[in-house]
Amino acid sequence: MxxxxxxxxxxxxxxxxxxxxxxxxxxxxxxxxxxxxxxxxxxxxxxxxxxxxxxxxxxxxxxxxxxxxxxxxxxxxxxxxxxxxxxxxxxxxxxxxxxxxxxxxxxxxxxxxxxxxxxxxxxxxxxxxxxxxxxxxxxxxxxxxxxxxxxxxxxxxxxxxxxIDTADFVPQLDAAARQALRDALGIPRGAVTIALPGRLTPGKGQQVLLDAFRRLVEAGDHQSHLVLIGGLEADEGGNPTFIASLQQQIHEQGLGERVTFTGFRRDLARLFEVMDIVCVPSRNEAFGLTVIEAMAAGKAVVGADSGAIPELLDAGSGRLADPQDPAAWAATLSELRDAPALRERLGDAACRLVNARFxxxxxxxxxxxxxxxxx
The missing domain is CATH 3.40.50.2000 (Glycogen Phosphorylase B;)
Structure with a gap:
């Protein structure tokens, strides 16, 4: 029974x-x-x-x-x-x-x-x-x-x-499908994609990541593209006032063509396939589900060095940065942007770790x- x-x-x-x-x-x-x-x-x-x-x-x-x-x-x-x-x-x-x-x-x-x-x-x-x-x-x-x-x-x-069911995050798209998805998201060909999946609310760290991205651009970065994944409406978990503030900053800083808001998506596992770096700058995650999902997808992950995220990532499987220090995030993103082989090694190690523990x-x-x- x-x-x-x-x-x-x-x-x-x-x-x-x-x-x-x-x-x-x-x-x-x-x-x-x-x-x-x-x-x-x-x-x-x-x-x-x-x-x-x-x-x-x-x-x-x-x-x-x-x-x-x-x-x-x-x-x-x-x-x-x-x-x-x-x-x-x-x-x-x-x-x-x-x-x-x-x-x-x-x-x-x-x-x-x-x-x-x-x-x-x-x-x-x-x-x-x-x-x-x-x-x-x-x-x-x-x-x-x-x-x-x-x-x-x-x-x-x-x-x-x-x-998580790690099988959900095993890559499924061929090269043509990945390119089609990137095109649909407005990601320029050849760009290094930096993604933050999660509710668009102040505690999830979109502001610090946007500040770090702006620093990259001001330092001469012409190849990175920022993707913010999450619902834009209150009933989708978003904070409309906060989102409007982010969008206004992006407009004022001339970053409109460098940042994509995907809105609410049910295909996060497939979105991971077209991302190069996944960021989770939340200040106080009780666990960090998005972290292990990105790890299972074999992505290079940068997480906040606070809350529970340091329990999930180590130096061999990802990177940690202060969730209140945009300069630290910019430096870490710059390192990973310029090192595709390092991103691949970190992603492979992260995938093995999540399948062993989570x-x-x-x-x-x-x-x-x-x-x-x-x-």
Whole structure:
């Protein structure tokens, strides 16, 4: 008989946290777990999961509505025979704790995707976390903070790195298709492409990378092209005010033909095939999913030397730079721009590293072991 787990993610956003259930559900199924999901009506997460491999997606209009439907949710859990509830937002733990209180046989798991920023020692959080069987930290950086912040013994806070299906990032395009994609993106032939994938928000580092790119151009760089990958609208994860500021700077600096905004894309793995250098200058990544995706694609990666990114890259597989120092980024990009053989060596090493440490199968095997403690 298959084990069964309910994932609760009552978020209206669309980032790594929200994408996580959809990403792991197929692998959970391959490893013998049947997955159910509770999400908000009309969200991108709910729409994505309806067409995915979840056994059932239950939608509610709001988190408050979910609380009001608590008796029905308890009956649903018991009828289906769900043994584990896995929450992904701290605000969803209130519902998870109530479910655990009414169904003591449940195992309640919480993944801290964001990295806690303040202590959770007040009476409310002590009550909530009393019902949590395991908190999963996605990096050593967050593990340290979590063990200081959460009202739990260290043994109930576990490190479990995220993972990806590296097969998705194996190159698939032939030379003609790659050139066609570059042309469609407005990348000049022969240009060295510098890419930053991620939400267009201040914390993701587009500003520091743009400042570094401007330094390259002012120093005489005529061959680099900057590509900013990410949604331009709020419902795609973008910050329209911030994006407008970037676009204004690009116009004022005369860089309009040197910078491409791709907008929201579903083909990131294919975009990586036409990029030469991938940058992740986020100041405080709790993990760095984009880093390992670019590594799996065999790209030369430059990451911020803060947060969890230094846990993913070393000197043999990539480069690190201060996320608040455009000059440091410009120097690192200049080094890689002029050294295609070095970019290839770093990309090859990065690909080997991610396949050894950060695969989806490895992550779900660890997750299944945690679920199975009492399942």
């Amino acid at each position: 298959q084990h069964k787990v309910l994932h609760i993610c009552l978020s209206r956003g669309w980032g790594g946290l929200e994408m996580y259930p959809a990403r792991i559900i197929p692998e959970l199924a391959r490893q013998g777990w049947r997955t159910y999901v509770l999400a908000l009506e009309g969200t991108r997460l709910a729409k994505t999961l309806v067409d995915g491999e979840a056994a059932e997606v239950c939608s509610v209009r709001s988190p408050t509505r979910a609380l009001l439907q608590l008796p029905a949710l308890v009956r649903w859990l018991r009828r289906i025979g769900i043994g584990v509830v896995h929450c992904h937002k701290s605000s969803d733990l209130r519902l998870g704790a109530l479910l655990k209180r009414l169904c003591p046989e449940l195992r309640l798991v919480f993944t801290d995707h964001m990295g806690v920023t303040r202590p959770k020692q007040d009476p409310y959080h002590r009550w909530v976390y009393r019902h949590v069987d395991r908190v999963l930290s996605i990096s050593e950086a967050t593990l340290t903070r979590n063990r200081q912040a959460f009202p739990l013994p260290p043994s109930r806070i576990t490190l479990l790195y995220l993972g 695969t989806l199968a490895h992550h779900v095997t660890g997750l299944r072991a945690i679920y199975g403690d009492t399942a």
